[in-house]
Amino acid sequence: MQHFNQIIHAWYRHNKRDLPWRQTTDPYKIWLSEIILQQTRIEQGTSYFVRFAETFPTIKHLANASEEEVLKLWQGLGYYTRARNLHATAKKISTEMNGLFPNTYEDIKKLRGIGDYTAAAIASIAFGLPHAAVDGNVYRVLSRYFGIQAPIDSASGKKEFKQLAQELISEMPPHIHNQAMMEFGALQCVPAPDCPACPLNGSCYALTKNMVAQLPVKQNKPKVRNRYFNYLVLLTNESTYLSRRTQKDIWLGLYEFPLIETSSRSDVCHIVESDEFRNFVNPEHVILGDISNWETHPLSHQRIHYRFIKFAVGKESGISETLIRTNKKDIFNFAVPRLIETFINDNIWE
Numbered sequence: 001m002q003h004f005n006q007i008i009h010a011w012y013r014h015n016k017r018d019l020p021w022r023q024t025t026d027p028y029k030i031w032l033s034e035i036i037l038q039q040t041r042i043e044q045g046t047s048y049f050v051r052f053a054e055t056f057p058t059i060k061h062l063a064n065a066s067e068e069e070v071l072k073l074w075q076g077l078g079y080y081t082r083a084r085n086l087h088a089t090a091k092k093i094s095t096e097m098n099g100l101f102p103n104t105y106e107d108i109k110k111l112r113g114i115g116d117y118t119a120a121a122i123a124s125i126a127f128g129l130p131h132a133a134v135d136g137n138v139y140r141v142l143s144r145y146f147g148i149q150a151p152i153d154s155a156s157g158k159k160e161f162k163q164l165a166q167e168l169i170s171e172m173p174p175h176i177h178n179q180a181m182m183e184f185g186a187l188q189c190v191p192a193p194d195c196p197a198c199p200l201n202g203s204c205y206a207l208t209k210n211m212v213a214q215l216p217v218k219q220n221k222p223k224v225r226n227r228y229f230n231y232l233v234l235l236t237n238e239s240t241y242l243s244r245r246t247q248k249d250i251w252l253g254l255y256e257f258p259l260i261e262t263s264s265r266s267d268v269c270h271i272v273e274s275d276e277f278r279n280f281v282n283p284e285h286v287i288l289g290d291i292s293n294w295e296t297h298p299l300s301h302q303r304i305h306y307r308f309i310k311f312a313v314g315k316e317s318g319i320s321e322t323l324i325r326t327n328k329k330d331i332f333n334f335a336v337p338r339l340i341e342t343f344i345n346d347n348i349w350e
């Protein structure tokens with residue numbers, strides 16, 4: 001273990017990236033970076049971190065923002081529950097904890113949106129507490145180097161990895177150790193690694209046993225659900241119409257064009273003749289325009305097949321009052337899912 005730690009730490013000193021959240025021990029900023037980087041690549045997450053830290057320099061600033069502002073700034077990052085949890089937690093800290101971020105692992109873990117990994121990362125990096133943070137990168141490094149074949153998505157596997165990670169951190173300064181482990185997994189021991197260039201290649205279990213591609217082990221492959229979204233783009237000369245997602249589903253709180261979800265790539269005639277369509281608009285007051293090709297937007301457990309169907313609106317009186325009328329120019333002020341953002345950037349002015 002000592003040999004492993006020494007090599008990882010020496011490697012980290014020479015190879016660590018200069019990232020903006022590495023220049024602070026402010027728990028708010030560390031928390032912000034950890035939430036942004038969940039499910040997000042560093043290259044994409046860095047600019048979001050900088051924007052959030054500039055727009056909301058303290059927990060209080062974030063707590064005082066509206067949900068619309070937070071979601072708008074988050075737009076494009078995906079997994080919007082993270083943004084809503086971030087906002088709710090900032091409010092709680094601001095109003096119930098005097099604006100002070102909790103300073104123990106146990107109290108940090110009680111906050112909404114913070115699990116074991118994030119609590120350990122904040123506790124170690126901001127407060128120097130010896131809690132091992134085990135993320136996907138760390139699972140990969142540990143399983144390969146130490147030859148652990150317990151599935152990383154099983155309760156017993158998680159326990160085994162956590163125990164080993166905890167033993168390793170006990171010998172080292174926690175804030176450096178956790179970051180060194182994660183960075184090593186992110187840059188060196190990647191899914192398809194360059195093992196000949198690795199400083200651990202003389203003692204790595206997976207390399208010796210020719211098991212690099214097999215480790216870490218996962219027992220469950222997530223099932224992917226296919227969904228079919230038909231967006232109705234209702235256009236007048238100046239305006240279009242949006243609706244807000246209010247159901248417990250993906251993209252809660254974001255805006256989109258009126259949506260008809262179907263069970264397959266259904267024909268436009270069926271869409272226009274459906275009751276859902278009539279609930280949005282009187283078919284006699286609109287003229288069918290361009291129909292985009294189907295595209296696919298992958299999410300972690302869903303594959304969204306989507307297309308946009310344009311309609312020229314003759315009489316606005318036939319449009320449902322549940323829809324939000326917006327001037328085309330103002331549409332950019334709404335927080336929208338990425339696929340809508342791409343569409344409005346490319347199409348709305350045509």
Ligand code: SF4
Nearest residue numbers: 189193195198201204
């Ligand atoms: S030798 Fe290869 S598999 Fe082993 S720790 Fe290094 S990069 Fe990972």
